[in-house]
Amino acid sequence: MTLLSPKDVADPQSAPPPPIPAFLREETTADLDTVIRRALKPQVIAIDRGEYPADVLHELGAAGAYRHHLASQNDSGMDIAAAIDDMDRISAECMSTGFMTWCQDAVAWYVENSDNQHLKATVLPKLASGELLGGTALSNPMKYFAGIEDILLHAEETEDGFIVNGNLPWISNLGESHVFGSIFRVEGDNPRDVMALVHTDMPGLELKQLVEFCGMEGTGTYALFFENAFIPKSDMIADPVGPFLNRIKAGFVLLQAGMATGVIEGCIRLCEDVEPRLGHVNCYLDDRPDELREALEDARALVRELARDVHNPDPAYFRQVLELRLAGSELALRAANSAMLHTGANGYLADAPAQRKLREAYFVAIVTPAIKHLRKEIETLID
Amino acid sequence: MSTSDQDIRWICTVCGWIYDEDEGDPDSGIAPGTRFEDIPEDWYCPLCGVTKADFMPLHEYAAKRAAEADAPRPRAVRGGVGGPDSVVIVGAGIAGWTVAEELRARDPERPITLISNDEAAAYTKPGLSMAIGQGRAPSDLIEQSGPAKAAELNITLQANTAVISLNSDGKRLLTTRGPVHYGDLVLALGARQRFRAFDGDAVGRITRLNHLAAYRRLRERLDGESRHITLIGAGLIGVELAEDLTAGGHRVTVLDLSERMLDRLAPAPLGSELNEHLSAKGVDFRPHTSLARLDHHDGRLKVTLTNGGELITDEVISAMGLVPNTDLARRAGLVTNRGIVASLDTMQTSDNHVYAVGDCAEIEGRSYFFIEPIRRMAQTAAAHLGGESLPFEHRPAAIRVKTPSLPVMLCPPDRSQADLGRWVPHRVAEGQRNDFVSRGTLAGYALAGPAVSEHESLYRDVVCRRAEY
Numbered sequence: 079m080t081l082l083s084p085k086d087v088a089d090p091q092s093a094p095p096p097p098i099p100a101f102l103r104e105e106t107t108a109d110l111d112t113v114i115r116r117a118l119k120p121q122v123i124a125i126d127r128g129e130y131p132a133d134v135l136h137e138l139g140a141a142g143a144y145r146h147h148l149a150s151q152n153d154s155g156m157d158i159a160a161a162i163d164d165m166d167r168i169s170a171e172c173m174s175t176g177f178m179t180w181c182q183d184a185v186a187w188y189v190e191n192s193d194n195q196h197l198k199a200t201v202l203p204k205l206a207s208g209e210l211l212g213g214t215a216l217s218n219p220m221k222y223f224a225g226i227e228d229i230l231l232h233a234e235e236t237e238d239g240f241i242v243n244g245n246l247p248w249i250s251n252l253g254e255s256h257v258f259g260s261i262f263r264v265e266g267d268n269p270r271d272v273m274a275l276v277h278t279d280m281p282g283l284e285l286k287q288l289v290e291f292c293g294m295e296g297t298g299t300y301a302l303f304f305e306n307a308f309i310p311k312s313d314m315i316a317d318p319v320g321p322f323l324n325r326i327k328a329g330f331v332l333l334q335a336g337m338a339t340g341v342i343e344g345c346i347r348l349c350e351d352v353e354p355r356l357g358h359v360n361c362y363l364d365d366r367p368d369e370l371r372e373a374l375e376d377a378r379a380l381v382r383e384l385a386r387d388v389h390n391p392d393p394a395y396f397r398q399v400l401e402l403r404l405a406g407s408e409l410a411l412r413a414a415n416s417a418m419l420h421t422g423a424n425g426y427l428a429d430a431p432a433q434r435k436l437r438e439a440y441f442v443a444i445v446t447p448a449i450k451h452l453r454k455e456i457e458t459l460i461d
Numbered sequence: 462m463s464t465s466d467q468d469i470r471w472i473c474t475v476c477g478w479i480y481d482e483d484e485g486d487p488d489s490g491i492a493p494g495t496r497f498e499d500i501p502e503d504w505y506c507p508l509c510g511v512t513k514a515d516f517m518p519l520h521e522y523a524a525k526r527a528a529e530a531d532a533p534r535p536r537a538v539r540g541g542v543g544g545p546d547s548v549v550i551v552g553a554g555i556a557g558w559t560v561a562e563e564l565r566a567r568d569p570e571r572p573i574t575l576i577s578n579d580e581a582a583a584y585t586k587p588g589l590s591m592a593i594g595q596g597r598a599p600s601d602l603i604e605q606s607g608p609a610k611a612a613e614l615n616i617t618l619q620a621n622t623a624v625i626s627l628n629s630d631g632k633r634l635l636t637t638r639g640p641v642h643y644g645d646l647v648l649a650l651g652a653r654q655r656f657r658a659f660d661g662d663a664v665g666r667i668t669r670l671n672h673l674a675a676y677r678r679l680r681e682r683l684d685g686e687s688r689h690i691t692l693i694g695a696g697l698i699g700v701e702l703a704e705d706l707t708a709g710g711h712r713v714t715v716l717d718l719s720e721r722m723l724d725r726l727a728p729a730p731l732g733s734e735l736n737e738h739l740s741a742k743g744v745d746f747r748p749h750t751s752l753a754r755l756d757h758h759d760g761r762l763k764v765t766l767t768n769g770g771e772l773i774t775d776e777v778i779s780a781m782g783l784v785p786n787t788d789l790a791r792r793a794g795l796v797t798n799r800g801i802v803a804s805l806d807t808m809q810t811s812d813n814h815v816y817a818v819g820d821c822a823e824i825e826g827r828s829y830f831f832i833e834p835i836r837r838m839a840q841t842a843a844a845h846l847g848g849e850s851l852p853f854e855h856r857p858a859a860i861r862v863k864t865p866s867l868p869v870m871l872c873p874p875d876r877s878q879a880d881l882g883r884w885v886p887h888r889v890a891e892g893q894r895n896d897f898v899s900r901g902t903l904a905g906y907a908l909a910g911p912a913v914s915e916h917e918s919l920y921r922d923v924v925c926r927r928a929e930y
Contacts, residue, residue: 119483120493320662354523355477361534369536372633373640376626380635383792392656393665398788401623404637412639424477424508456623456637458678460579461653461669 110141110164114171122172123429125296130253132211135178138168139208144182147333148190150198151206158329158385162336166378169340170347173438174294176337177445178211181251183333185212188259189275191326192315197275201257212258213251215302216330217446219261219271223323224447224455231262231304233272239310240264240272242282246302253298255279261319273315273322282307293437328399329388331447335381338406341438342374345413348432349420356420365416373409377402397459404452407443414439470519471497476509479519536642541617543574543641548846549634551624551789552649553577553607555585556819556835560647563843565614571846573616574643576636578623579674581607587832589676590701591863593709598684599677627793629812645814645846648801649839650786652820652830654779661754663762667693668778670702679776687711688775691764693752695722699780700735701863703744708865714745714772716752723862726873727907728884728895734909738867752777783830785821800828806852808842816842824853827876831858857905857923859916870913872923873897874905889915902926 108116117134125131138144145151146160161183169176186205189197204210221227231244242262249258256278264272278285285300316322349367353360360366380402387395414436418425425432443449469482480486480500485493489507491500497516505512538544548564548571550557561575575581582603592602611618619638626635627646634641654669670676682688688711692699695717703713717724721732722739736746750768755777757763764772785800796802796811800823803809808816808824817823818838820830829835837853844851855875862869874882874897882899884907892910896903903926906919 115483116494119481120485120487122484318662324665351479351519352477354519354526355472357526357530361531364539366536369640372628372631373635376628376631376633376635376640380626380792391658391664393669394653394656397623398625401625401637404623405625405635405639408637408639427508453621456578457621457674460672461675 108137108141110138110143110167113137113141114168118168118175119171122431122434125172125174126293126434128295130296130298131175131178132253134175135182135211135251136208138164138175138179139182139206143168143179144186144208145206147183147329148186148202148206150190151186151203156388158332158388159382162333162339162381162385165333165336166340166343169337169438170343171340173337173341173344173435173441174297176340177294177441178251178297180334180337181213182208182211184214184216184330185257185259185275187326187329187333188214188273188315191322191329194312194314196312197315201275205257211251211253211256211298213249213256213298214330215246215249215258215260215276217248218246219319220446221451224451226451226454229261229263229271231260233262233264233309235264235266235268236308239308240274242304242307242309244304246304248299249302250297250299252278252285252300256298259315270318271320272317273319274309275313275315276307276309277313280307280309293434294441324391325389328384328390328396331403332381332384332388332399334403334442334445335377335406338403338410338442339374339378339381341410341435341442342370342377342406342413344431345410345417345435345439346370346374348417348425348435352421352424356422360420363416363419365412367416367420370409370413370416374413377405377409393459393461397456400447400452400456400459403447404449404456407449407452410439410442468518468520469497471516472519472522473506473509473511473516474522475511475515476506478506478508480516538642539639541572541574542576542619542638543634543643544572545632545642546644547572547574547642548645548647549573549641549643550575550647550649551577551634552651552819552821553579553581553583553620554649554651554819555832556651556821556839557647557649558583558610559836559839560649560816560818560843561614561616563840564846565616567843567847567849569615573614574619574641575611575616576619576622576624576634576641577607579621579672581611581618581620582673583607583610584673585832586671587863589670589673590698591705592676593680593705594865599673599680602673624789627789627795627815629793629795629815632814643814645816647816647818647842647846648790648810648821649817649819650789650801650821652783652785652828655781655784656779657781659752659754661756661765663755663757666762666777667755668776670698670778670780671783679778682776683709683711689714689773690776690778691716691752691772691774692778692780694780694782695719695746696725696780696782697723697860697862700739702778702780703739704742704864704866707739707742707744712743712745714747714774715739716747716750716766718749718751718767720748722746723869723871726860726871727869728886730886730893731869731895731907731909734893735862735864735867735869739864742866783820785823785828787821790815790817790821798823798826803838805855806841806850807845808838808853809845816846818842825855827855829858831860834858857920857927859920867909868913870906870908870916872905872907872916872920874899875927878904 143164146157149156222229233240233242261273284303417432421432471480485491583605584602623637692715750766754765787797790801791797801817803817803822841853860871878899887894892912894912895907897905
């Protein structure tokens with residue numbers, strides 16, 4: 079008897095990333111679902127293991143995934159729900175890519191809501207189309223404003239800019255010639271927090287991949303080292319940042335709902351897929367796919383409601399956005415747990431979608447704002 | 462899922478592995494996009510090793526298995542939270558807890574779940590505006606903890622959980638801890654301080670005091686200090702807090718757009734007298750103005766007034782009036798007006814299995830933000846849930862204003878009479894009495910000082926006249 083190991087069949091580590099189908103290189107733009115099926119779906123495992131899918135991200139942008147929430151870049155005006163729906167469909171297939179879609183949406187959202195006409199004219203159209211890719215370095219500042227962490231970037235003001243020093247861990251969707259939104263504390267006579275758009279190829283900024291994650295490795299995630307990096311005032315997004323953050327924060331958090339609803343959708347599909355074969359025994363499990371789907375549809379309906387009102391300044395509205403985000407995390411964890419139990423041992427295989435989605439769901443629950451951060455923030459908003 | 466999506470997926474009937482044409486099987490040399498029929502015949506299932514002959518289209522397989530399937534099993538209720546035969550109560554204020562008590566008294570068996578977005582401690586909210594003067598810490602206001610009260614009533618408590626969506630057709634809620642099903646639902650959502658979008662970089666520092674948690678945070682900042690506090694609004698909550706905070710050694714400025722304190726509830730002489738008494742205690746009342754903007758200023762706050770004036774303060778508390786919480790009901794498609802519209806006979810909303818009680822409810826155009834009618838609403842709802850009938854009665858509101866420097870008792874006219882009458886001063890030996898006279902009959906009153914002793918007889922009189930009306 080011959081024992082075969084997976085390595086005898088094929089070595090997955092050495093397999094080249096699957097090619098992008100030729101028709102996607104043609105002039106005509108494919109719609110989002112076609113890009114997801116033909117370009118994204120075959121690459122999902124490679125992305126989970128560390129392949130940064132720049133081509134797919136450009137294609138998703140060309141299919142319109144990054145422009146719905148930008149009134150200035152979208153023919154039908156601001157449509158937050160459509161942006162979330164696109165992120166949902168992408169995340170159902172690959173939440174790493176759904177997360178990078180959110181990163182891209184977020185940095186474009188900052189520029190859209192800033193008063194910087196220069197950035198709006200030069201950078202924003204490229205972010206909206208996916209020609210320029212970018213991330214959001216707001217995890218640390220958000221925790222700083224919530225009283226959870228100290229701010230990590232400090233700056234000295236000069237006549238025409240800021241000299242920035244400090245390190246940030248784990249900023250995603252970055253690479254050569256990318257951009258990201260960043261907040262730093264200005265010291266000196268007029269201390270305040272300022273936000274700017276930073277280019278990854280600027281002098282004084284280094285990107286390092288220092289750690290290995292258990293999944294979602296292909297998200298272009300780097301530690302950033304600022305050493306006397308000069309950011310010109312022409313790249314300012316907000317100074318001071320306080321009122322600006324109040325304007326953008328609900329949209330920033332609400333957009334993340336697409337990651338949660340997408341990963342829940344993906345988990346439900348895995349449960350549904352095994353229903354014909356295993357339904358007679360899976361019916362002994364909790365959180366059955368039909369139950370999860372009801373909850374998911376309720377969450378999606380609330381996303382659409384809240385998305386209509388994204389500039390509502392009432393703290394009670396923002397609390398509802400945080401509650402939805404929290405429910406999305408909790409439901410994603412349940413759905414992923416359910417996908418594991420419903421698919422059984424097949425879900426435990428090295429490249430099985432169920433265990434990948436389990437890791438993705440934990441990401442939804444951990445990425446800023448994490449479940450614990452949300453519960454803390456929601457409690458302070460109960461008045 | 463569309464048919465075209467299903468057609469591209471084939472299942473191994475032996476192990477359940479699914480071949481997806483979009484993904485192919487790159488590890489076995491089958492490129493993404495390869496149709497199943499184009500796969501070479503010597504290919505085998507990467508999981509169990511069987512050949513193509515043991516595969517069939519997923520949708521055909523699903524249809525075949527569905528035809529053979531047993532009846533579905535009933536759903537499990539997680540941790541006793543909700544369930545198709547349960548009553549789920551949303552909100553742990555007086556209204557929510559009273560429904561739980563009254564229903565349990567009538568029906569010892571019915572499963573009851575109470576969901577609250579805070580710790581669900583039982584306390585009386587009016588205590589929040591007199592605690593400092595009584596020397597009580599926020600924790601002293603709690604009559605019973607949520608878990609203790611739930612155990613006593615034999616109900617399930619889901620505390621620190623927000624209900625974010627209601628699907629009345631599916632008789633289910635979505636909460637921050639997952640979905641919850643109900644047989645009957647009681648919305649006791651309360652009310653919140655009216656929100657206005659002010660300008661300035663410190664608007665996030667405006668306190669709205671409607672929960673014990675918010676009150677506790679305020680006391681943590683104030684206790685042991687002497688601060689300046691600005692109150693927006695000189696209504697009931699504004700004047701009560703002004704006196705109580707002053708008693709705690711703080712300096713208080715009260716802003717109101719009208720001429721006098723309690724302007725919407727009481728006649729001019731009473732508002733003026735209350736102002737004199739509070740001024741004597743040090744309260745600084747600013748009529749005809751409100752907040753325009755709020756900014757940070759040297760570690761304190763700078764208030765800019767609508768009349769252009771400025772003042773430096775430490776805390777700003779919004780007391781502009783209460784608005785019923787209706788978002789959940791409105792999004793669910795229930796009939797809402799200013800509040801959630803509920804029936805006088807049963808407190809049912811436009812959905813027979815959903816009740817609304819307390820501050821969030823509106824009955825025949827009227828909302829009640831006072832304890833006494835809230836308890837009666839809860840009794841009406843609990844009675845109907847228990848198979849009895851106990852219709853709610855509109856009664857005149859009797860409001861004791863908790864301002865120790867000048868006792869005040871108010872019975873404002875019903876809204877049907879408010880525009881048809883006027884305040885008439887009535888001579889009394891001490892204090893003041895004002896009658897609201899509508900078409901020659903007593904429709905309300907406002908008493909201050911020793912004259913508050915006339916309240917009981919006048920109240921009986923008003924109840925009697927309104928019944929005739």
